[in-house]
Amino acid sequence: MLSLMLKSAHRLFVSAGLVAFSLSFASLASAQIEAQVVMDGLNNPRGLAIGADGAVYVAEAGRGGNGASVVAIPGETVSFGTTGAVSRWKLGEAQTRVRTGIASVADQAAPPQQGGPGSGATGLHDIVWSGGEMYGVIGWVGAGAERTAFAANGGDGSLFGRFVRLTSGGAFTGGVTYLADFVDYEQANNTDNGTLPGPGGLPEYNSNPYGIFARAGGGFAAIDAGANVLFDIGADNTTLTPLATFLPQPNPLYDDANPANGGPVYQAVPTSVTLGPNGSLFVSQLAGYPFKQGGANIYSVPSGGGAPTSVYTGFTTVIDLAFGPDGNLYVLQLTQNGLGPESNMNPGPGQLIRVDPTTGVKTLLNVTIPGPPDVLRFSSGMAFGGDGSLYVSNLGISPGGGQVLRLTGVTVPEPGAGLLALVGIVPIAAVIARRRRK
Secondary structure, eight states: OOOHHHHGGGOOOOOTTOOOEEOOGGGOEEEEEEEEEEEEEEESEEEEEEOTTSOEEEEEOOOOOSSOEEEOTTSOEEEEEEEEEEEEEOTTSOOEEEEEEEEEEEOSSOOGGGTOTTTTOBSEEEEEEETTEEEEEEOOSBSHHHHHHHHHTTOOGGGSSEEEEOOBTTBSOSOOEEEEEHHHHHHHHOTTOOBOSSTTOOBOOOBOEEEEEEOTTSOEEEEETTTTEEEEEOTTSOOEEEEEEOOOEEOTTOOTTOGGGOOSEEOOOEEEEEEOTTSOEEEEEOOOTTOOTTOEEEEEEOTTOOOOEEEEEEESSEEEEEEOTTSOEEEEESOSSOSSGGGTTOOOOOEEEEEOTTTOOEEEEEEEOSSSSOSOOSOOEEEEOTTSOEEEEESTTOEEEEEEEEEOSOSOSSTTTTOOOOOOOOOOOOOOOOOOOO
């Protein structure tokens, strides 16, 4: 099956005179990029981090196991295993797993055409270095009710929905240190005021921490894709403070006579956060079911918190974003066609898009890989290395088949240099997750 993280979504510059750019992808400028596979055999690879020594580290969400089971939002039964990991690669050195034994859950009954047992795992979703230590976020498949059900089957739900430290004294020794608890926060606050479908408007609790960013002055910003919240993590590494809440958006495909097109609104499902060039936080959006083509945005949030402002629009299923050494914004789409009815069961390849932050010009970077696959497929994270190369997690819902790619020649000497004409700029008013059942 598709990753629970992906299916789960069925559920800016901030400055004077800022506008949001929305462009037609049919006429995008394009450039050819060749990729080298530098890591393979990974279990559901997700976020990437670059170490002080230039080594590339990747979070592996694992493949679950044969332990305790729980029925996850949106209805799959997933089972526990300690198959999550962190793997490392550096030029001239062998790929190694430097941290193993991290909690993971996955569907062990998924048929081969849906990825097979262990595909689409929920586990270690993102990692970051800060102060010489590695930190990360481990996702979850619901909230408090799912933790209770998991415990009744012999599981320990406190291992999930957490901010964690993965090293001690900079070394991958000792156990994982569990810090802030996103599930507890969601259960106590339901920050986005999510409600279950149907009469009564009962509250819906849903947490799936997915992205993490280390702030330059200390502390962290984190994305909870299930709760639709950007959080600040306090200096004690346990206190969560909402910086922004991402509200549902009108669903232009809604048709009361055709429930396959989804409900009247879709959930925002933020996925990643990074620092913008003006000091604000930039946040990417997957967008929930029906995964409207062109329905995902890039948002800007003031560093100290505030209402999110949409700065770039017209994307589809965005899973990560990063500013390159050339000053351009790079956006990683999980798919070209989305994951809903508009895709006609063909999500298409992933896409890497360069955005000139000054003009809004978008360039599609056509990535060629020594296959199979020979294109991006369910790519799930990216990070720039010190050498200017872009590293991308590929086959991010594959148990045992995941990759890390090294892309060279991605950046341009100056932002906007050599790009083709802007194909449609319009100002607009106002940007992974578990599926919100709406």
